[in-house]
Amino acid sequence: MKMVIAIVQDKDSPKLQQNLVNAGVRATKLASTGGFLHAGNTTFLIGTNSDRVHEVLELIRTSCRSREQVVTPMSPMGSQVESYVPYPVSVQVGGATVFVLDVEQFEQF
Amino acid sequence: MKMVIAIVQDKDSPKLQQNLVNAGVRATKLASTGGFLHAGNTTFLIGTNSDRVHEVLELIRTSCRSREQVVTPMSPMGSQVESYVPYPVSVQVGGATVFVLDVEQFEQF
Amino acid sequence: MKMVIAIVQDKDSPKLQQNLVNAGVRATKLASTGGFLHAGNTTFLIGTNSDRVHEVLELIRTSCRSREQVVTPMSPMGSQVESYVPYPVSVQVGGATVFVLDVEQFEQF
Ligand code: NI
Ligand code: NI
Ligand code: NI
Numbered sequence: 001m002k003m004v005i006a007i008v009q010d011k012d013s014p015k016l017q018q019n020l021v022n023a024g025v026r027a028t029k030l031a032s033t034g035g036f037l038h039a040g041n042t043t044f045l046i047g048t049n050s051d052r053v054h055e056v057l058e059l060i061r062t063s064c065r066s067r068e069q070v071v072t073p074m075s076p077m078g079s080q081v082e083s084y085v086p087y088p089v090s091v092q093v094g095g096a097t098v099f100v101l102d103v104e105q106f107e108q109f
Numbered sequence: 110m111k112m113v114i115a116i117v118q119d120k121d122s123p124k125l126q127q128n129l130v131n132a133g134v135r136a137t138k139l140a141s142t143g144g145f146l147h148a149g150n151t152t153f154l155i156g157t158n159s160d161r162v163h164e165v166l167e168l169i170r171t172s173c174r175s176r177e178q179v180v181t182p183m184s185p186m187g188s189q190v191e192s193y194v195p196y197p198v199s200v201q202v203g204g205a206t207v208f209v210l211d212v213e214q215f216e217q218f
Numbered sequence: 219m220k221m222v223i224a225i226v227q228d229k230d231s232p233k234l235q236q237n238l239v240n241a242g243v244r245a246t247k248l249a250s251t252g253g254f255l256h257a258g259n260t261t262f263l264i265g266t267n268s269d270r271v272h273e274v275l276e277l278i279r280t281s282c283r284s285r286e287q288v289v290t291p292m293s294p295m296g297s298q299v300e301s302y303v304p305y306p307v308s309v310q311v312g313g314a315t316v317f318v319l320d321v322e323q324f325e326q327f
Binding site: 002005007030031041043053057060061064065066094095096097098099100101102 | 219221246319323325326
């Protein structure tokens with residue numbers, strides 16, 4: 001048995017959760033903030049048999065991998081909009097930090 | 110030293126916390142949601158000497174074990190109560206998912 | 219790779235976070251309550267190379283170590299203030315409970 005601890009951005013959290021459910025992998029989510037990734041992240045505790053660790057890591061990677069996203073910044077509140085021309089910019093989003101720990105004993109009551 | 114990670118239903122959380130305090134077992138609680146058990150669960154991080162792991166697992170089991178509970182469903186808001194006869198039903202409540210991990214080093218400052 | 223789990227008082231949390239950032243040590247914070255320390259604590263998950271564990275423990279110790287603090291208790295709301303003479307008292311604050319766990323695998327996506 002292994003414990004996979006994955007810290008992912010909030011925006012990727014629902015997709016990862018759905019993909020884990022679809023694969024029959026059990027997880028619990030902890031509210032977390034800052035540090036590994038920018039503000040607004042979620043920590044998943046995932047218990048899995050040792051032989052499914054690679055599959056779980058693939059689920060995390062495909063759900064959360066770091067990628068470019070084109071966004072159009074909002075005009076700041078109270079600015080003179082006629083002097084401000086918003087244009088699309090590319091930003092980095094997503095990404096996951098993942099730790100795999102050994103579980104010595106696993107019980108369900 | 111071992112780290113026991115226990116995910117329990119919110120309704121069992123105060124009882125488990127009290128039983129851990131009574132046994133002199135130190136724990137911290139993390140807010141958590143969904144997955145291992147239905148929505149509304151609490152994750153306990155419990156640090157314990159290796160020779161007390163069995164005792165801690167017994168505390169968790171007796172505080173949180175899955176059991177039948179008879180509930181009488183509430184009449185839904187806004188329904189015509191005269192056409193709705195509530196009757197007691199048996200539901201499954203409780204249960205705990207528990208991981209035991211080895212602690213390589215333990216410090217208190 | 220090691221996972222350092224540190225439970226510290228909320229009041230020491232910003233200082234520890236700043237010191238970790240300054241040292242280039244990555245961490246995420248989990249909301250937590252009670253148990254190891256009195257109500258209002260924060261759990262840090264810190265991923266670090268094995269050869270920096272001692273340094274990380276020193277950062278936690280210097281940021282959070284248990285110490286005496288002189289406080290002047292507030293006059294309770296609604297009390298007759300003329301019959302109540304506040305005087306400074308020394309209380310114990312801070313402290314950290316720290317677990318070091320081995321990480322079998324570490325990934326960043
Ligand atoms: Ni195992
Ligand atoms: Ni040990
Ligand atoms: Ni290692």
